[in-house]
Amino acid sequence: MIEAVGLTKRFGAKTAVDQLSFQVKPGHVTGFLGPNGSGKSTTMRMIVGLDRPTSGRVTINGLPFRELPNAQRHVGALLDAKAVHGGRRARTHLLSIAQLSGIPEKRVDEVLAVVGLQDAARQRTKGFSLGMGQRLGIATALLGDPQVLLFDEPVNGLDPEGILWVRNLMRRLAAEGRTVFVSSHLMSEMALTADHLIVIGRGRLLADMGTQEFIAHNSAGFARVRAADTDPDGRETLGRALSKAGGRVLQEPDGALRVTGLELPGISDLAHAAGVRLWELSPHRASLEEAYMRMTQSAVEYTSTEDPRAELWEQDPLALPAWEDGPSAPEVPQAGFFAPPPPGAGGKPFLMPSNPGELASTAKDSAEDTR
Amino acid sequence: MTPTTTTPDQPRSYSSPLPTPRPHLGHALASEWTKLISIRSTLWTLGALVLTVVGIGLLFVTQSVDRDYESISFTTPALFGLMVGQVAVMVLGVLTIASEHATGLVRTTFTAAPDRFRVLTAKYLVFSITAFVATTLSVFVVGIAAMLAHAGSAAGPHAADEWLGAAAGCLYVTLLGVLALAVGALVRHSAGAIAVMLGVVTLPPVIGAMLTVWEAVAPIGRAVLQRNVPVALSQLFGMQESDMGPAPSNLSNLLIIMLITGAAVAASYVVVGRRDV
Numbered sequence: 001m002i003e004a005v006g007l008t009k010r011f012g013a014k015t016a017v018d019q020l021s022f023q024v025k026p027g028h029v030t031g032f033l034g035p036n037g038s039g040k041s042t043t044m045r046m047i048v049g050l051d052r053p054t055s056g057r058v059t060i061n062g063l064p065f066r067e068l069p070n071a072q073r074h075v076g077a078l079l080d081a082k083a084v085h086g087g088r089r090a091r092t093h094l095l096s097i098a099q100l101s102g103i104p105e106k107r108v109d110e111v112l113a114v115v116g117l118q119d120a121a122r123q124r125t126k127g128f129s130l131g132m133g134q135r136l137g138i139a140t141a142l143l144g145d146p147q148v149l150l151f152d153e154p155v156n157g158l159d160p161e162g163i164l165w166v167r168n169l170m171r172r173l174a175a176e177g178r179t180v181f182v183s184s185h186l187m188s189e190m191a192l193t194a195d196h197l198i199v200i201g202r203g204r205l206l207a208d209m210g211t212q213e214f215i216a217h218n219s220a221g222f223a224r225v226r227a228a229d230t231d232p233d234g235r236e237t238l239g240r241a242l243s244k245a246g247g248r249v250l251q252e253p254d255g256a257l258r259v260t261g262l263e264l265p266g267i268s269d270l271a272h273a274a275g276v277r278l279w280e281l282s283p284h285r286a287s288l289e290e291a292y293m294r295m296t297q298s299a300v301e302y303t304s305t306e307d308p309r310a311e312l313w314e315q316d317p318l319a320l321p322a323w324e325d326g327p328s329a330p331e332v333p334q335a336g337f338f339a340p341p342p343p344g345a346g347g348k349p350f351l352m353p354s355n356p357g358e359l360a361s362t363a364k365d366s367a368e369d370t371r
Numbered sequence: 372m373t374p375t376t377t378t379p380d381q382p383r384s385y386s387s388p389l390p391t392p393r394p395h396l397g398h399a400l401a402s403e404w405t406k407l408i409s410i411r412s413t414l415w416t417l418g419a420l421v422l423t424v425v426g427i428g429l430l431f432v433t434q435s436v437d438r439d440y441e442s443i444s445f446t447t448p449a450l451f452g453l454m455v456g457q458v459a460v461m462v463l464g465v466l467t468i469a470s471e472h473a474t475g476l477v478r479t480t481f482t483a484a485p486d487r488f489r490v491l492t493a494k495y496l497v498f499s500i501t502a503f504v505a506t507t508l509s510v511f512v513v514g515i516a517a518m519l520a521h522a523g524s525a526a527g528p529h530a531a532d533e534w535l536g537a538a539a540g541c542l543y544v545t546l547l548g549v550l551a552l553a554v555g556a557l558v559r560h561s562a563g564a565i566a567v568m569l570g571v572v573t574l575p576p577v578i579g580a581m582l583t584v585w586e587a588v589a590p591i592g593r594a595v596l597q598r599n600v601p602v603a604l605s606q607l608f609g610m611q612e613s614d615m616g617p618a619p620s621n622l623s624n625l626l627i628i629m630l631i632t633g634a635a636v637a638a639s640y641v642v643v644g645r646r647d648v
Contacts, residue, residue, distance in 0.1 A: 026385070048482045051647040066485040073391045077482050083475035085410060092409040099402035100484045102392040140479060145387035177385035 001026055001179055002047060002148060006056035009042050009203075016042045018203040019056070024181045024196075026147070029174045031194030031211070032183035033292060035300045039203035040183040041079070044152050047181075048077050060148055072101035076141035077150040081133035081157070086126030090117055090136055093125060098143050111139040116165075130157025138166070148179040155189055167193050187289040191215075201296045218291035223264055225271070226256040226280035234276040241274040242267065256280065394484065399493035407497055412470070416463040417501070421509045423459070424452035428513030437525035440517070444533035444609030449513035450540075453506070453608075454601060457544045460502050461568040464551030467498045469561040477648050487643050491556065495549060495636065502548045506541040533609050539621060540607035546625075546632045547572070547600065553635035556643055575599035598627060 002024040009017040017039040024030045034040045045051040047058050049065035057064065060075055068074045084093050094108045112121050115135040120128070125136060134157055141149055151170070155163045170193055174180045184190050190197065190211070197214050199207040207214055225242075227234035239249050239257060247262035259267060264283055271278050392398075407413050431448040471477040484490050514537060518529075550571070555564040576599050582592025596602070603624035611618065 045478075045647075049485045050478055050481060052645075068485070070391050070394055071485045072394075072483045073387065073389065075482075079478060079482065080475050083477075083479045085406075085470060085474045085476045087410040087412065088406070089409065092405060096402045096405040096409070097479060097483050099405055100398055100480070100490070101394045102398045103389065107389065140483075143483075145389045147385050147387075 001061055002058065002181060003060075003062075004043070004047075004056065004058040007043065007046060007053050007058055008055045009039070009046060009051060010054045016203050017046070017053075017200075020200065020203065020205055021056075022198050022205060022208050024179055024198070026179040027174060027177055028195040029170045029180045029182060029193050030196045030198060031190040032181060032198050032200075033185065033187070033190060033296075034183075034200040034206075035296050036185065036302055038201050038296075040200065041152055042203075043200070044077070044079060044150055044181075044183060047150060048075060048079070050079075070101050070144075072097075072103065072144035072146065074144070074146050075148045075150065076144055076146040077152075078134070078137040078141045078154055079150070079152045081130065081137040084125045084133070084136065087124055089122050089124055090128075091121040093136070094139060094143060097140055101144060103143055107143060107145075111142045114142060115139040131159060131162050134158055134162070134166075138169070146178070149173055149181065151180075151182045153184055154182060155184070155186065163189065187292045191289075199292065199295060201298070201300070206295055215291050218295050221283055221285040223259045223262065223267055224252070224256050224280060224282045224284060225259055225267055225278060227271075228277040228279050229255075231277065237274050238271055238276040238278075241270045241276075245270055394486070394489070396489055396493060399484065399489045400497060403490075403493040403497040407467070407501060410470075412466050413463065416459045416466070417505050420456040420459040420505055423456040424449055424506075424509040425512055427452035427455070428509075429516060432513065432517045432520055435517075435521065437521045437523040440521050440526035440529070444514075444536070445517040445521070445529060446510060446514035446533060446537035446540075447609050448517050449510040449537065450605060450608040450610065452513070453510065453540070453544060453604065456506070456509070457547055457572070457600075457604070458569070460506065460544055460548040461551035461572075462565055463502065464498055464548035465555040465561055465564040465568065467494055467552050467555065469555040469559060469564055472559040472648075473561060481648055488640060491640060491643055495552060498552055499545055499549050503541060503545040506544050507538060510537055510541055536607050536609060536621060539625060540604055543604060543607060543625060543628055546628045550628075550632040550635050553632065553639040556639035557635070572600045576601060598624060600628075603628070 004023075005021050007017055007020040008015070020039075020043060032040055032043070042051060046053050047060070047065065059065075060068065065071060065075065088096075091108060091112065094111065095105060098105065098108050109118075109121075112118050115138050117132065117135050117139065120132060125133070128136065134154060138151070138154060141151065154166050154170075158166060167189070170180050170182060174195075182190075182193065194211055197207060197209060197211050198205070199214070207218075209217065225238065227238050235255065235257065239251075242249050242257070242259055242262060245262060245266065247267070248260045250258045252258055262270075264281060268278070268281060271281075428448040428451065431451060435448070468477075471480060480490055481487055511534075514534065522529075547568070551564065551568045554567050555561070558564040558567065575595050579592045579595030579599060582588045582595065584592075597619055606618060606624065607621055
């Protein structure tokens with residue numbers, strides 16, 4: 001059980017973590033999400049006493065980390081996979097850490113086997129790949145067989161097999177009744193691993209809820225409507241009818257309409273009443289990735305701007321239909337990177353809007369709801 | 372000890388079969404010893420120390436005759452090597468802590484052992500004992516070789532306290548190494564800390580000489596010239612330079628280095644305890 005109350009850390013004028021309060025409960029994998037620079041690592045470092053909070057406190061099983069009787073037997077942490085002396089062999093590195101808390105030498109060989117580094121035990125860690133470094137870091141965290149485990153970006157640099165292994169390891173550790181707190185910016189990974197999510201942006205808490213709940217709360221889906229091409233006016237008639245009924249309509253490059261704010265049956269009824277034949281009426285549900293992107297949009301620290309070579313591209317953006325008056329989509333900084341949708345999340349790849357602005361109105365509402 | 376949550380299928384809190392002793396200094400000492408002997412820089416620096424002291428010392432012993440030892444002690448041949456070898460001791464002292472900062476290992480260490488003073492104390496103890504043993508062994512090998520080879524009547528009488536002086540010289544070099552470790556803990560940067568230590572050893576003779584040029588500060592200059600590291604070491608090893616009036620006693624030289632080192636060590640405890648790593 002990790003409990004943070006009003007946790008704040010300032011570096012000079014910059015506030016890295018701002019009044020953060022949350023609980024991480026045993027028996028679950030709790031995902032810790034946020035864009036780069038949102039304060040995830042600083043929070044983790046405060047949990048294990050490497051950084052002193054400017055104000056507030058964080059306790060583990062009721063005690064501040066530095067007052068735990070045998071810290072290593074209570075908390076294991078992987079904060080930085082490269083936090084080893086490159087000239088030392090993997091096994092000696094683990095041994096020196098184990099000896100700090102009187103952990104028997106036998107345990108070193110056990111954790112080496114658990115992470116699959118038996119054959120590299122006598123290698124100097126300088127020659128380790130990023131993935132091997134991550135495994136060694138996980139081994140270090142497991143040395144004390146602790147109740148509370150912290151992992152900062154554990155899957156960085158791992159191959160698909162390694163990612164699967166880490167995922168199963170986390171779930172197994174949590175199933176044993178341990179508290180597992182995993183930070184990541186890989187949404188798709190968290191969707192598969194975490195039962196509970198804590199989302200922060202610019203050091204502030206954005207969400208603290210179950211993964212399913214988070215998706216339900218934050219993913220505003222849309223409906224794609226395609227009027228029959230046989231009727232040239234059909235699309236416009238339908239668009240006007242939908243707008244009048246309170247839906248927001250955007251036109252996709254291939255002529256389909258993207259409707260938000262109306263239920264599918266309602267759209268069908270309106271089309272029927274307007275006498276427009278439909279070729280497509282399909283629901284599109286946002287993934288965790290999209291829900292997360294929407295929530296953290298305003299909290300993204302490092303935003304990229306458009307590459308000026310854009311004129312080389314034949315861009316065909318989502319157009320505002322003729323019957324909509326005036327530009328209504330507010331400008332929102334465009335997030336620079338969209339990871340692919342999670343495999344197996346309903347099997348439906350979502351269509352990412354090329355301009356996040358069109359989703360901004362819903363994003364604002366939901367972000368305020370959860371705060 | 373873990374509070375229950377609302378979910379009904381909540382598994383019991385995990386308890387591990389491993390023993391949970393209360394960590395003490397002994398654990399940290401074992402860990403630091405493992406760290407010290409498992410990297411090659413230890414071998415290189417201590418090897419350099421032993422090679423320079425014993426090598427240069429034995430070379431001097433073979434090239435000298437009994438009469439040379441009338442005015443110097445049997446341990447003096449070790450001094451020449453030690454003047455160079457002390458740099459190796461300081462480098463090892465700096466690396467003991469600065470390499471942990473450079474590689475980030477210090478974060479792993481302090482996460483495993485949040486009682487940072489326990490770790491720091493273990494570092495000081497393991498390093499100083501290792502450095503003292505290595506220095507003393509190599510110095511005494513040279514001293515005993517000189518005594519066996521040149522203890523003839525021409526060498527004159529030799530008192531036992533010259534060995535004591537040599538041991539004090541080894542302590543002096545060890546304290547320099549401890550000072551280097553403290554500087555390393557404060558600076559956290561290997562090259563920077565080594566540069567500071569080289570300055571501590573080499574600058575005072577230069578600055579002292581400069582100060583004696585001006586009338587007003589000449590007494591300070593002379594005091595610096597009599598009390599800097601190379602002069603103090605020479606004196607401990609039985610080489611008196613008495614062209615500057617009465618030399619300070621061995622004890623006062625040791626006291627100076629102890630005070631400086633003590634202050635740096637105290638500062639390192641304060642800073643390491645408070646700092647975000």
